[in-house]
Amino acid sequence: AQSVTQLGSHVSVSEGALVLLRCNYSSSVPPYLFWYVQYPNQGLQLLLKYTSAATLVKGINGFEAEFKKSETSFHLTKPSAHMSDAAEYFCAVSPAQGGGNKLTFGTGTQLKVEL
Amino acid sequence: DTGVSQNPRHKITKRGQNVTFRCDPISEHNRLYWYRQTLGQGPEFLTYFQNEAQLEKSRLLSDRFSAERPKGSFSTLEIQRTEQGDSAMYLCASSLKTGTGGYEQYFGPGTRLTVT
Numbered sequence: 001a002q003s004v005t006q007l008g009s010h011v012s013v014s015e016g017a018l019v020l021l022r023c024n025y026s027s028s029v030p031p032y033l034f035w036y037v038q039y040p041n042q043g044l045q046l047l048l049k050y051t052s053a054a055t056l057v058k059g060i061n062g063f064e065a066e067f068k069k070s071e072t073s074f075h076l077t078k079p080s081a082h083m084s085d086a087a088e089y090f091c092a093v094s095p096a097q098g099g100g101n102k103l104t105f106g107t108g109t110q111l112k113v114e115l
Numbered sequence: 116d117t118g119v120s121q122n123p124r125h126k127i128t129k130r131g132q133n134v135t136f137r138c139d140p141i142s143e144h145n146r147l148y149w150y151r152q153t154l155g156q157g158p159e160f161l162t163y164f165q166n167e168a169q170l171e172k173s174r175l176l177s178d179r180f181s182a183e184r185p186k187g188s189f190s191t192l193e194i195q196r197t198e199q200g201d202s203a204m205y206l207c208a209s210s211l212k213t214g215t216g217g218y219e220q221y222f223g224p225g226t227r228l229t230v231t
Binding site: 092 | 119121146148150155156157158159160163165170171206208210212218219220221222223224225227
């Protein structure tokens with residue numbers, strides 16, 4: 001069984017400040033991990049993925065995440081927030097083998113960027 | 116390269132009616148997934164296809180739900196005798212599963228269902 005916990009359903013940062021969105025996972029098998037972003041009334045857009053290669057993963061729009069097996073974490077960061085980053089962010093896990101690679105999502109973190 | 120498309124984008128129906136949604140995946144993608152997202156929650160897996168074969172169904176998918184993917188191209192999701200609890204965003208995603216990769220799923224814009 002797999003699960004994802006996203007700490008903080010709402011995060012607010014100032015424009016230009018560091019963005020840190022937290023994700024912890026639980027998995028009985030080696031996982032693949034993903035971050036998606038969702039803008040209002042739209043589908044999900046893939047930001048980045050970890051699939052057992054480099055533990056520090058760089059994605060689109062300046063985001064990156066680090067896979068830490070010892071902490072079962074996959075936190076998302078961006079050095080400098082921009083107004084356009086305001087959206088909902090979902091962390092997701094899938095089994096590396098089998099299970100059809102179906103995704104199990106966290107409950108999401110709403111990011112607000114203030115001037 | 117067109118992305119995943121879903122139709123309709125919005126559907127309002129009365130309780131007890133049947134509804135059908137369509138998903139057109141990215142053309143060369145062999146896997147197609149359906150998820151359901153309710154307000155304030157992350158998407159939840161419903162079912163997936165590899166080519167035309169439906170390989171897994173979630174326990175969330177009651178007998179009133181059926182999905183098809185004829186010829187391994189587009190897919191339809193039908194809900195019979197809709198209930199108010201079916202109100203949600205229904206998301207479709209596709210991926211190209213290869214021997215060594217293709218794990219990322221690309222999502223469509225979703226169909227928002229409102230049951231009155």
